[in-house]
Amino acid sequence: MKRAKYIFCALAVITCIAQGQERKLEKAENRFSDFAYAPAIRSYEDLVADGYSEERIFKNLGNANYYNARYAEASKWYGKLFELDTADIDPEYIYRYAQTLKSLEDYEASDRWMNRFREARANDRRAERFGENTDYLERIEANSGRYEIQNLGLNSKVSDFAPSFYGEDLIFSTARDSGLLSKKIHKWNNGSFLNLYKASQDGQGNFIGVDRLSNRLNKKTHESSTAFTKDGKTMYFTRNNSNNGKFSRDEEGISRLKIYRARLVDGEWKNIEELPFNDDGYSVAHPALNKEENKLYFASDMPGTVGESDIFVVDIHGDSSFGTPQNLGPKINTEARETFPFITGSDVLYFSSDGHPGLGGLDVFAIDLKEMGAGQVVNVGRPLNGEEDDFSYIIDEETLKGFFASNREGGHGDDDIYSFTETKPLDLKCHTLIAGTVRDEETGELLAHAAVTLYDKENHVVSTSRTDADGAFNMEGDCKDGNYKVVASKSDYDDGDKVFATVKGKDATGIEVVLAKTVRPAPLGTDLAKYLGIEPIYFDFDKYFIREDAKISIKKVLAYLNEFPEVKVQVRSHTDSRANDAYNMWLSTNRAKSTADYLIAQGIPENRISFEGFGETQLTNECSNGVPCTKVQHQMNRRSEFIVVE
Known part of the structure; x- marks a missing residue:
């Protein structure tokens, strides 16, 4: 009875533990589904510590870290996923694992997994790009060493990124808490919501003041990625979908991104409006204006997108209305992320991508839009690109100075803004x-x-x-x-x-x-057999018929005679020293006639061909009467020559 009681109690404890673990797993799953990746990571790690090693746990741990740009951690969990040797894992995990291995600078292993990805998805643009650029590291190295970069003093301990030019000032997005508002935490990464700030410069180009932009722009949502017209009176910026300025999600629990336009009126940003191609069902973000300000480039996952996000362009009409957004196409966009476009005055498009071959995470790439047909997407190289995320690149083509953001090691916060000077132009020509x-x-x-x-x-x-x-x-x-x-x-x-x-x-x-060697008219007295570099016309012992091997050489003589119809030749034939002189003279004459007749039979006019026999009078070696010689040595004398006589 006692034993049964103990067994019952033990089973009860096991059941309670199992139920507790199931609740933990459910909690982790709910957090992941709600895009609360930071707390989801903690929950999943607790489950792993308790001994859980399920496929979905490793998948979600990898993804949660991947989406938070913690690529080394993501690589660890993707690695554990593949250690399970589970069949039928989505090839997308193979690709992400290959990408995260780059953050560990293990390019050899990354390439092996990319080859596995190619086998699984041969028609994927990322697989095609890799197959076309297996020497991508050498190509990146060729474009490296062109930048001098420096971390800006304005960076905080959190995320600072998306710089844009605004006259002499720099507008950027930051998760820093100003202290003026209650701190707002976003569970994706446990960071504050993003706001727009302005950094002012002194006369020497140093940033001396950082100020938060107007509350008309900064709401209880994320704001980032600005673009301004040259006169400074129109602003495009990115904001989360909102309801009366508050964070708003769709029915899938996702708060999409939208681009807004604001006008500067009497020193205040007013008339803030959504762009007409925004939608609650997809994101539109990261605006960039061309020099003429008649085109707006942006990133989106709207219908027609190939990957997680693609680069699009839309016309801006003279009345400030917009055309229909156009996807920039397969040369630029892949099944991964293409984002943060910037367009220069010379129509060079810079953007960030983790779909083109790079060094890890998001890399900055460029393409000359004027040469789209024959142009190529080029990685801008180290040190601007590295093993982590490098993005939101902007440059002034006149000064060759610019800014970008990165979460590389050595920064002040999660993402830092870096300044750079381009010391050598990027070769955008396709080679x-x-x-x-x-x-x-x-x-x-x-x-x-x-x-x-x-x-x-x-x-x-x-x-x-x-x-x-x-x-x-x-x-x-x-x-x-x-x-x-x-x-x-x-x-x-x-x-x-x-x-x-x-x-x-x-x-x-x-x-x-x-x-083929050029055939020119041979001088008088030339033996065409030697001139054309062909095998001599040999005869069998005591025979004067044309052998099959001789016909092969005669074909070249025929070709020469057909090419130069004014040339006349004399066929001169010879014998070895065996038999008497008179017989050999008769035999050589027959050999010469047989050779000439063969040429005539092949279409050479009779008046161009003459022949003569020389018996054994012109031996090519020492095999005269009475001299012992081999069969091969005697064969060298049984021959026909083609001597140019006119």
């Missing part, structure tokens, strides 16, 4: 590698110092080069899709070419161009 070799058609010999020219489909010269000592060439293509032609030329050879196609700016390597 496609065109490589191959030039060979001799007959011998296969690699030909050094051959001139090589690349032509596009309109027969315009794209680039030129020469082969090196090993017969290899390298040239730059222009990245346009279509057919191209490589033409090689070298003295004593006819020009040769090779046509190939390029798609999506991929390199074209392994191209082989073969050149």
Whole structure:
């Protein structure tokens, strides 16, 4: 009885513990579903400490840290997820794991997981970009070392980001608590809600004062990412969906982002209005104006978006109305995040992405919109980009000075604003590698110092080069899709070419161009067999018929005679020293006639061909009468020659 009681009590304790853990799991799940990622992380970590190791826990721990840009922590939990060896895990987790490994600077492991991602999603643009740029680290390195960066003194212990130019001042978004309002905590990351601040400069460009912008702009929501017209009278900014200035969620529990426009009237920001393409069902954020102020670039997950967010553009009409937003397309947008656009006066678009090959987290990329057809998306390189998030890049093209934000190590807070000076321009031209070799058609010999020219489909010269000592060439293509032609030329050879196609700016390597030696009229007295570099016309012992191997060589003689119809030749035939002189003279004459008849039978006019036999009078070696020689040595004398006589 006592034993049964003890067993019952033990079962009760186990049941209570299990129920308690289930409640913990439910609480963690609810927090995660409510986007309360910071408390969800704590709850999930408590469950792991209690021995839980479920797939959904590791997934959500990875995601919660990933969405908070804690990539090293996210990598740990994604790693544990894949240690479970669970089948049918969404390939998106493979991609995120590959991305987070970069934050640990483990690029080799990251590339292995990216190759797994390519196998799982071959048509994904991120997989395609990786496949097209397997040397992305070398390409990034080539663009590195072009910036001098410095952490700004205005940064706080929390998040400061999204700088924008406003005359001599800098407008930015921050989670700092001003002390004037009660502290508002956002459970996504346990940080204060974002507000807009202004940093003023002195005459030397130092920021000396930081002030919170008007309460008309800063509400009980997030405000960030501003853009201003040149006259300073119109402002575009990002704000959470709100109801009478208060934080508002949709039916899925998400507070979407929207872009607003405000007008400066009598020194106050007024007439604040939503842009007409906002919607409660998706986010629109991070506005950027072009130089003419007739286009607004922004990030959104509106219908037509490929990834988590894409870059869009919309026309601003003369009456301040807007056109229809247009997605910037697959060259820029991937299935991941493209966000924080900035457009320069020369139409270079800078944006942040974790879908293009980078160093980890969000990297800053650029593309020349004037060259969209043949242009390429370029990573701006270190030290501006690193293993963490680098974003909200802006630059003054005249001074080459600008600002960006990053959560890299060594900062004051979660995100810091950094100033930079660009010391070397970014090469935005698309460079496609065109490589191959030039060979001799007959011998296969690699030909050094051959001139090589690349032509596009309109027969315009794209680039030129020469082969090196090993017969290899390298040239730059222009990245346009279509057919191209490589033409090689070298003295004593006819020009040769090779046509190939390029798609999506991929390199074209392994191209082989073969050149045939140029055939020129031979001088009088020349033996065409030697001139054309062909095998001699040999005969069997005591025979005068044309052998099959001889016909192969005669084809080149025929080609020469057809190419130069004014040339006349005399066929001169010979024997070895065996048999008597008279017989050998008769035999050689028959060999000469047989050879001449063969040429005539192949279409060469009879008046161009003569023949003569020389018996054993012109031996090529010492195998005269009475001299012991091998069969091979005697064979060298049984031959026909083609001597140019006119």
